[in-house]
Amino acid sequence: MRRPKALLAALLATVLVATGCGAGPGTASDGPVRLLVFGAPEELAAYRTLIEAYGQARPGNEVQLIEASDRKDLLARLATSVAGGAPPDLFLMNYRFYGQFAAKNVVEPLDERIAASEKVNPADYYPVAMEAFTWGGQQLCLPQNVSSLAVYYNRTLFAEYQVPEPKAGWTWNDMVGTAIAMTRDDRGVMVKGTESEGAAVRPAVHGLGVEPSIIRVAPFTWSAGGEIVDDPDRPTRLTLDTPTGREALKNLVDLRQAYGVVPTDEEVEAEDDESRFANGRLAMLMSSRRSTTTFRSITGFEWDVAPLPVYQDQVGVLHSDAYCMTRGAKRKDAAWRFLEFAISAEGQEIIAATGRTVPSHIGVSQSPVFLDSSQPPRNATVFLDTVPTLRTLPTVSTWPEVEDVTAGILENALYRGDRLDDVIRALDEQTRPLFARGEHG
Known part of the structure; x- marks a missing residue:
């Protein structure tokens, strides 16, 4: 871990x-x-x-x-x-x-x-x-x-598995359903659930790659009508203890813990999500434009991008x-x-x-x-x-430290399944001191 x-x-x-x-x-x-x-x-x-x-x-x-x-x-x-x-x-x-x-x-x-x-x-x-x-x-x-963030997807795999491609206006639930349909074993058969729930084999292709970070949680919290901090200009604390924040966090964790559509921690350590996508072993990847230069070297399949799914409104980070x-x-x-x-x-x-x-x-x-x-x-x-x-995310001087601390907590939540209440408590307690000594523009 x-x-x-x-x-x-x-x-x-x-x-x-x-x-x-x-x-x-x-x-x-x-x-x-x-x-x-x-x-x-x-x-x-x-x-x-x-x-x-x-x-x-x-x-x-x-x-x-x-x-x-x-x-x-x-x-x-x-x-x-x-x-x-x-x-x-x-x-x-x-x-x-x-x-x-x-x-x-x-x-x-x-x-x-x-x-x-x-x-x-x-x-x-x-x-x-x-x-x-x-x-x-x-x-x-x-x-x-x-x-902005977008969802890169392997069009060749979608055609092979006869799964409809992502399109504008799709919801978070649509994305989860698509990721489940695209998680396959080496025979092309759907792999349902996590290993702990009795999935027969490890997937050869995972449905989705997503970084467990605050910058991935933010747009979905905003899309649901919530905020990630108490004051975007002069933040003093994270506000992921709200219903919208809790929902965004739970849905992120469920990608691994409930559905098994994202690779395990060990798999990501062995092959990062960008490499996994380029190698044809990841059907979708949530990333920014910077991945495009790397993916343009792909010759084995066709790929494209779709907008982020929505909760209520389309919001990007x-x-x-x-x-x-x-x-x-x-x-x-x-x-x-x-x-x-x-x-x-x-x-x-x-x-x-x-x-x-x-x-x-x-x-x-x-x-x-x-x-x-x-x-x-x-x-x-x-x-x-x-x-x-x-x-935009806050530009408080200590924001890099906030991202660093929250990344470790969210990684443990996604891959280890830490209790949501404990995750939210740790996020709040460990970042408040960072906000307190931050300087603002």
Whole structure:
């Protein structure tokens, strides 16, 4: 059984305080602009494509890609480099995680540069993504994407098992029923129930993959008319003890404990859900747009995307990454020139063509570059249809710690079947202190 991951809070707090809020204001230095990112190999290839195009369009302007191994590594690298007085000029980060750096004055506000720019007009971008990166009334970062959760599904398997494909307006119960119908043994026979309930064999194909996390619980709690925190702007506690919160939690746990449609903990440890889907052993996967670059390498079957199922109303949860400039950047003007290019229509067309993003630039998102039906997913409009329904998670500085703590609790609930009352109590008790010391934008 997996336990909560070791938190980065102590490291981040120590190094950020030690820096006195960042290094000096240097605006010029020799060498390339340094950009810190993380991602799967296909994602990193997309950023290299963008950098190469920038070099061709702007000869003499160099950008060095610094590749973190994962999000935890990116956060640690950023914190320690700031502490050492040698931060990257730019970093790419999800809005859920940048608050800890914004609160310590590590991020350079961009308002003046945006106002003077001939290439970046805030009106060209989806407001929900722009607003996610405001802190203290200032625009700290500029978003490259405005993704949402969707349900990736294996069309070839659905056709083989003669199960109707997911469609807009389907409900949570519809999804569960579909997942049950798609959970099969190696002969293609439906496998009903969990091993503890006497299922004859382990499934060769599981019906659904879903991450047991607060960001997966949130949209369904919202869809049922509930909230996950007491105050989205200044949260002090989780509110999953409400009827809507309890229902969303129970339904998540039931996917494994009652129906056995998601892989076991041991199976996920051996093969993560994204790999399992790509290998044809997972019929559906709940994920954001970032999985598209990986799945476009699939040659063994056809796949597509469907919207999230609903409880009452269609509600999505924002997944958005933005380019942020550090206050201690040594080449701020050069960094801004690359940031302008990356965020402009030209830059967003390049990265969108790789499949990585749902462009935050409205015009690019509605163009054939993104909606190209010759590249999967064919139903890319699912991501655009969801934009008006997107809601953001709190950007309180301690939110990364909240996600870390809740992930361990929810993993134990899904895979071990911890009592719901105990799960809710643990979620509340272990996150209240985190909210109490959090800072808000």
